Structure formats: structure tokens, C-alpha cells
Amino acid sequence: MDKSLKRPITLREVIAHIVLVILAFMCLFFFYILVINASRKHVDLMKGFSILPGTMFLTNMRNVLNDSNIPVLYGIRNSLIVSGGCAAICTYFSAMTAYGIYAYNFRAKRPAFTFIMMILVMPTQVTALGFLRLLMNIHMDDNLLALILPAIASPAVFYFMYSYMQASLPMSLVEAARIDGSNEFMTFNRIVIPIMKPAIAVQAIFTFVGAWNNYFVPALVITTKKKQTLPVLIATLRGADFMTFDMGKVYMMIMIAIVPIVLVYLMLSRFIIEGVTLGGVKE
């Protein structure tokens, strides 16, 4: 601190701060307008922009929640089910797969690992056609489970768990549990999972956010209005006849989709940002 006070501010520091302020402004400005406009009346929105919020926040909220054409409450519920379900089973089964490959020696160990690494970044869209046909054949189309179950096989989360195990799960611990008579499955649930908690928490957040924001697959799979997730409802908003819409409601709807994630992020930002760097390749 003292050092910085003594030495003069350099030109680079001034430039760095100017650039950072501009970027931060760009990141926040759109959300600022969103919050302001979500609190204003349709007529006022048409008249012009205002720096200060209006008084219609709760009214807009009530209008959105009571609109029978856009079942927002169902949307929130469905999104919570899908995102929560994905986060839970994705992290649990990824840890399980990682443990299977990390802790045991078996003939298919190397090929299994190599295979998962080969499909690490394969986009899901390329199999969407077959996926949809499959769902129709087994009568799972228009079913939220179809959005949750595939999360069991998440190569990237597996790799994260595997790296974490290499760093923080000593095999001696597993062997000690064996000597104490714990069977393999119990060891996994009672000893491995608690040790993996930090990794599970990070990946649960990212999986939750990913599923919350996912649009492509839910839009194709879910056809019943009351089963749709928030991104799909946002899309119907876009498809609707725009000119007749109450713009206050539109902004409020966007806010409902975005704000829960933003709040969670602000509470856990330090933890999440650390998690970003853990997930990528190091060096």
C-alpha cells in the first residue's frame, strides 16, 4: 500500500483503469437498463428512456406471474427441477465414473479413459436428431427426465473429478476403509464423496447454470406449455406479436430468467471464479 502511495501513477495504470471501467460499464449497463425498464409502465417505456427506476416493479411482476399465456411459475419450477436434477446426478455419477477409473485396475481402464477424453468436447447437437427419434420411440418425448438423465455421462465433469482425485484422494485412505470392513460402494459414498465435496460444489454450480440456460434441446424435446423451461418461454415471447406486448412485462420476464443466477453468482463469486481456472488446462 505504502509503495503505491509513494510512487507516481504511471500512464499504463491510467490506461488500464480507463479500459477496465469501459468494459465493466459494457457488462453492467445492459443489466442496469433491464432492471430500470422492468420497473416501468408500458406507456412510459414507449415515451423514452429514464435513468431512474419507475414504480411498477411489483405490478409488472404480478402481471407476468398471472399471464396465462406464459406459464412463468411452471417455467421456474421446471427449470429448477431440470437444473437441480442435472447438477445432482451429473456430479454424483461423474465422481463415480472418475473413482472407478482412478481407484481400480481393470483391463478396460485405459481404453475407457481414452474414450472419454476423445469425446470431451463433442457437441450434443450432432446427435440431436437420433436423440429426438429415440425419445419418441421409448415415449420419453415431452418428459423432463429426458433433459436430466443424459447428464450422467458428462465427459468434462468426469475429467474435472478425475483430476481432483489425483490431487486429493490418497489410495491409502481407501485401503484403510477396506481393512475396516467397508464395502466398495460404502467407501465411495461415505469416504470419497465427502472428500470430493469442493469439486462437487464447483461442478454442481456450473452444471446447474448450464442446464438453467440450455435452450436448444429443451425447445425440441418439450412440447407441452406447462412443461417448458424458462429459455423456451423466453423464446415464445420473442415469437409473439411484439407490438401488442406490454414491454414492462417483457423486461420483467427476462429479469426472472437472469436474476436468480446473478444473485447466486454474486454470493459465491470468489468460489466460482476460482472454479473456472480449475476446470481448464493448467499452464
Add this chain to the structure above:
Amino acid sequence: MKSNRSNNKSVSYERWGYIFILPFFVTFLVFSLIPLVDTIRYSFYEYYRSGLIEVGPNFVGLENYKALLESDLLKYAGNTFIMWIAGFIPQIGIAMLLAAWFTDHRIRIHGLQFFKVVIYLPNLIMASAFAMLFFTLFSDAGPINQILMSTGLIHHNIRFMVSTLGARSLIALMNFLMWFGNTAIMLMAAIMGINPALFEAAELDGCNHAKIFRHVTLPLIRPILAYTLITSIIGGLQMYDVPQILTNGAGAPDRTTMTLIMFLNKHLASKNYGMAGALSVYLFVISAILCFIVFKMMQDEDAVEAKKLKKKKRKERA
């Protein structure tokens, strides 16, 4: 019995390895591999629905592939590429700049944590909601036009979404905003992983910050730059939510913002399975190549890490 255990553990516990990895592979088989095979199979068939009539499936060989190439596939591939690169260049440029500033001990940045939190924020926002927000903000009578008008910068509303340049720029801007913070934080972590002695040595040798960045930092973060590039290409290939919502699936104006996945979605929604299959196979082949490059990169990294571990163990033993 117990004393023997450590010797034959690979035998007695082998089956548990299979049991633990079973759910992953069963799920992958059911929800990815079978659909993939099915997708490839459909690509050789004429199979679509027109109105209430279902045509096919009739085997047509490579006709779908040919028809796709003759249609606007290449135009959409071009659109996808242009909008990706227009977002990626500023993304990687700004990210490198920020990463260099954030890690340079000679620059004191006030509110560093605040800036980190803010620049990463857009990455977590629902892309479809973000696109919807941009659609309303940049609409003809929307807030951006209102602000520009009231400040006297413009005298007529700018119609952002009717020009190719405008629509593509908006999409690239959103891609940029959503990803530059993520990249900056990844690069920052990479730079912080470099041995500080290297920077000190360069400094003692009289290098200025630009030279240090050019000759020390850049070569050392090249692997992660390459990784960022490849994963970004894969992300770009999947570009969908933003242009789909912004243009309501039309790729307006004149389909100049139509991406490959939007095209796929169009075929899927209209139940043209043959064409959707062939398009998926094209995308699969490109993705497979990119996957293989990532695989090789991770393998190299694993090899480096394994070497380090060995060294460490040797040291511990000594």
C-alpha cells in the same frame, strides 16, 4: 488373507471398476451412441414430412449430402464463421491485455476483485434471455435509440437489425461480452502459473513490459491460447441461442445471420430427417477433428504432469 490383499487387489476388485463406470457408459450408449448411429443412418434416406404426408424413408445414398452442398450450407457456414471470428478477435485480444495487467506486479489495479467479478458475469447469463434483452434494447424505438436521440448523437432511429452489418455486429458483440471475461480469467491463471523468476530475470536484463510479454509470457501461455482457440471454435460451431432468439429463427436480414445449428434446428423442427441427418454428419466430422485436437493437447499436458510427478517422487525418495 489380509496380508495377501495388497498383492492381488487388482484381481479381487477388478469388477468394481466396471460397476462404477457402468452408469456413464450405459447412459452414453443410450443417449449418445445409439442416436449417433441412427443420425448417420437417416442421413442416407429421403425422409421428410410435407404437410400431413410422410415421404420415405427411401434410401438415396449420398443425395442428401449433395443437396446440402448445393443449398445454402456454405453460406451458413460462412455466416457462422464471420460472426464467430468477429467476436473472437476482440475476445482474445482484450483477454490477453487484461490477463497481462492483472498479473503485472508493477500495475496496481484498484478494485481488482470487483473487475474480475463483473467481467465474468455475462458468461453465466442465459444466452437466450441476453439475446431477447438485446432485441428489445436495440429495437427501432428501444432504449439505445432513445438514449442516442436524447443526447443528440443521432437524429433518426438506427435500425440495427435490418442491416447485415448491424445484426452480425450485435451477435458478435454479445458473443464477445459473454466470453472475454472467461478467457481473461483462464489466461490470468496460466500467467500466474509461470515461474516468477523468469519475469525477474527478464526485468534485470532490462526488458520493458512489452518485451517481457512478447518474449516470456506469450511463448509460455501458447498451449492455453491454442486450447482457448480450439474450444472457442467448437463453441462457435454450436452458435445458436443468440442469433436464433435475436432474429426469431429467420436469420434476418436475408439469412445472413443464419448459423449451421439454426439450419439444423430448422430441419429438425420441420421433420426433414434426411437433411437433418446429413447436416449432423457434416457437423460431427468437423467436431470429431476438433475433439481429436483437444484430446492430443490434453494428452501432452498429462505427459508433462506425469513427468513432473515422477521427478517429485524421485526427489522425495532421494
